[in-house]
Amino acid sequence: MRVGLFIPCYVDQFYPRVGAAAVRVLRRFGGPDLTLEYPEGQVCCGQPMANAGLPHESKPLAETNLRTFAEFDAVVCPSGSCTSMVRNHYGPFLEGQPGFEELKAKTYEFCEFLTDVLKVGSPSGRFPHKVGLHPGCHGLRELRLGSGSERNVEPFDKVKSLLTGLEGLTFSEPARPDECCGFGGTFAVNEEAVSVMMGQDKIADHKQAGTEALVSPDMSCLMHLEGVLRRGGDKQTRVLHVAEVLEEATRET
Template sequence: MAPKVGLFIPCYVDQLFPQVGIATLKILEHFGVEVDYPESQTCCGQPMANTGCTNEVGPLAKRFVEIFKAYDAVVCPSGSCVSMVTHHYDEYFQNDVDYENLKGKTYEFTDYLTTVMGVKQFAGRFPHKVGLHQSCHGLRELRLASSSEVVGEPFGNARALLESIEGVEITQLQRPDECCGFGGTFSVAEEAVSCMMGEDRVHDHEQAGTEVLTALDMSCLMHLNGIIRRQKKPIRVMHISEIFAECL
């Protein structure tokens, strides 16, 4: 029997990048997952938490748990939103069995594909030099890839999936796990610093020869794509689910 997954689509993806949600759905269904999209879902509360409005997060957290608790797993194409649910909801739940169960079965999209579904490679062809941006939440909270400040054997399932696609060449960055500068409301409160950090990231991909810039978080890509478009850089931006979908 196919696992039944609740598809959690972040607000900004729903409003600005619906093609990412559609690509995520296509890939999950391609691998035999029964996917349901609960239309009553709302924001996970991360923007409020980032700005210190913690009282406003509580109702959203409780609503999230109520909506998604019945599924075998919850999958989301955003490491930052998954991190919010699994790492920052604890203060709103005291010994809550539903939340503890949900926390253990909420996954970032590529993490679910590799660790739960056991996907090791993708068929198809994508003949491009691909630059992989490692977003901070996915890297340092969800531990989806190794970070340069930690000693140990390098790992990264998303990179391995990309490398399995015929024609993909992963570009080599000078600073492979540096923040893009978006940081949600940080980009509003510290606009100049945010833009400078983003420009540094774009420049690193440019010197590496990146043709397609991808990531596990569309929020980071939204920030970087704004810089790329304003500076008229010849770099295409795609969420990793879009690359996978193009390979089908």
């Protein structure tokens, strides 16, 4: 399988370690039959422009990504929000264009690709920390990486399933585990005070639950939450993308 890595702008610019961890994990679990490539022609998914009411600026980005990833068997992105942009919000820009339906069908969020395509169950490894999971709204509610507290369905959590078997890892239990963190991209700029208060509420919930490592499949949410943590004086709580946890935990296995 030939896989194109779709790395979000903020990961590329601020958290390149997350992209590197994702590569190492995919190579480990994908084996020799998985070929990873980073096509340099890729651009921003266009979500910030679309959310700001500038769809004419999102359209050429969507068209560029359609061309860039056309030759790959699958596209893997370590971000629920960017993955959801392609799968759920590229329609107004690409509807009817050749290859669009194929792009939607073959674009996967990182954890989703591990569980649904590579069929990774519960990897063995060691991560002796109390982990607080933050699912991220796009991954949870638009990609259905988990069942969510508001749905009357059989509970499932693709992210949690990847971490459950790690030796020494326990999960904290926040009172509102899948509540929005308050980031929301441009929302954090346009509604700064509300965004900060939502982030503070989220951090307080994890504090009372005893979270030692705050983990999410979305680095955008973690960027916001880490800012709240550090500005509040907390230098101890680890903030990690799930790819980093898997890379660290399985490094020696």
